[in-house]
Amino acid sequence: MKQQPQDAITVEEHRARLLGLVKPLPARTLPVGPALHGAVLASDVYAGHPLPLWENSAMDGFAVRSADTASTPAQLEVIGEVPAGSSWDPALLPGQCVKIMTGAPLPTAADAVVRIEDTSAASTGWDVSTVQVNVPVPAGKDVRASGEDRSAGELIAREGEELTAARLSALVAAGSAELAVRTAPRVAVLVTGAELRPPGEELARGQIPETNSLLISGLLAESGITAATIVHCVDDLQAVREKLEELAPAHDAILSTGGVGPGDYDVMRKVLVDQPGVYATRVLVRPGQPQCAGRLAGGAMIFALPGNPVSAAVSFELFVRPVLRAMQGHTQLQRPRLQAIAAVGWKAAGNRLQVLPIVFEHGDQLRCAPAVAASRISHSVGGFGSAQGYALVPAGIEQIHPGDRVEVLRTAP
Ligand SMILES: Nc1nc2c(c(=O)[nH]1)N[C@H]1C(S)=C(S)[C@@H](COP(=O)(O)OP(=O)(O)OC[C@H]3O[C@@H](n4cnc5c(N)ncnc54)[C@H](O)[C@@H]3O)O[C@H]1N2
Numbered sequence: 001m002k003q004q005p006q007d008a009i010t011v012e013e014h015r016a017r018l019l020g021l022v023k024p025l026p027a028r029t030l031p032v033g034p035a036l037h038g039a040v041l042a043s044d045v046y047a048g049h050p051l052p053l054w055e056n057s058a059m060d061g062f063a064v065r066s067a068d069t070a071s072t073p074a075q076l077e078v079i080g081e082v083p084a085g086s087s088w089d090p091a092l093l094p095g096q097c098v099k100i101m102t103g104a105p106l107p108t109a110a111d112a113v114v115r116i117e118d119t120s121a122a123s124t125g126w127d128v129s130t131v132q133v134n135v136p137v138p139a140g141k142d143v144r145a146s147g148e149d150r151s152a153g154e155l156i157a158r159e160g161e162e163l164t165a166a167r168l169s170a171l172v173a174a175g176s177a178e179l180a181v182r183t184a185p186r187v188a189v190l191v192t193g194a195e196l197r198p199p200g201e202e203l204a205r206g207q208i209p210e211t212n213s214l215l216i217s218g219l220l221a222e223s224g225i226t227a228a229t230i231v232h233c234v235d236d237l238q239a240v241r242e243k244l245e246e247l248a249p250a251h252d253a254i255l256s257t258g259g260v261g262p263g264d265y266d267v268m269r270k271v272l273v274d275q276p277g278v279y280a281t282r283v284l285v286r287p288g289q290p291q292c293a294g295r296l297a298g299g300a301m302i303f304a305l306p307g308n309p310v311s312a313a314v315s316f317e318l319f320v321r322p323v324l325r326a327m328q329g330h331t332q333l334q335r336p337r338l339q340a341i342a343a344v345g346w347k348a349a350g351n352r353l354q355v356l357p358i359v360f361e362h363g364d365q366l367r368c369a370p371a372v373a374a375s376r377i378s379h380s381v382g383g384f385g386s387a388q389g390y391a392l393v394p395a396g397i398e399q400i401h402p403g404d405r406v407e408v409l410r411t412a413p
């Protein structure tokens, strides 16, 4: 591990340094399907055909020649039916129409659709050989033109964009059957700490429930990485060293919490001292000051996050999430920053960036209030449970006053 720098570095410096170590994951071409949800496109994708593919009906009704409805009421002969999925293209003579259903191809001879509500079939039902049209329809009425949504060859999605439900369905609708993507990185979560007990176990004095593995694996899941390996390891130098050696070749990143402080039992820092690609630093942020990160000789990137739960979560948001997104080729690495009004005042972190868990209040304007005591952020796992985001108060500000405008990130609904 490289020497700890004399001076603490900023959040931006630490993040940029870690982003500089990222190796993008290999792109793979995979068939489209639910498993691609959340993957990131590794190339731009263009429409293979127009959307809609062919002219079709926007309504259930009758496909007509619009000229036949110029004077209403108009009696039209119903010569058949074009349901969705039908390839029938009936010729229509003057005075003839066909029943047509939403999404079905408009007969070439028709140029408009009359909704059933505007015909005698609204009261008689569909089973008719003639129909009375009650309102004139202009050409194009309730017709979806081929290519009016996207034309063939038009860009549908760009490299670096995430396959959301909407984007994936747009690509398939436009003809994609397989896509070049980067899927989620393989991540392991490593937890150490002699005081930590499994959930629900009886606790002796000095023991607490282990929560960081759930916290970090949950934050990963909320970032689209659902299959993290969770590993519990005893607080022992050799055991941790061996565990890291085992995990490093099979994972793209290893996230640990705890053991990075100067304490006598802080094993992560002691184990990582030997790693030339790893550095320890203090970052000008509260919480999340002690950070230890880099690349292990075995391959994976390592993030040894502080053990305090809120410090770990803040570190994840500021450093881990952007790096994992960069590995996957995301173009947008960080969440968008929003503006909110402070509903109450709080003490800021002075010479460091403060990342304060907040809850939102909705009204005319987006307002926010601390979810935890601003002077006691790092351990306050209880208050953090209701947090919906973070206020980012820059270094140099001592106090936030009620009504001040603050920058916020939204992390939860
Ligand atoms: N003398 C100093 N002491 C500390 C300093 C310092 O600069 N000098 N920095 C403080 C700050 S800031 C932080 S943050 C912590 C970082 O400590 P560690 O990363 O070594 O974390 P631990 O000591 O192992 O644990 C801290 C805290 O978090 C709880 N914890 C840890 N893991 C879990 C888990 N998996 N689930 C639930 N809770 C966990 C642990 O019980 C401790 O309460 O150091 C300060 N000290």
Ligand code: MOO
Binding pocket: 285, 286, 287, 288, 289, 290, 306, 308, 311, 312, 378, 379
């Ligand atoms: O850096 Mo520690 O996370 O401030 O409590």
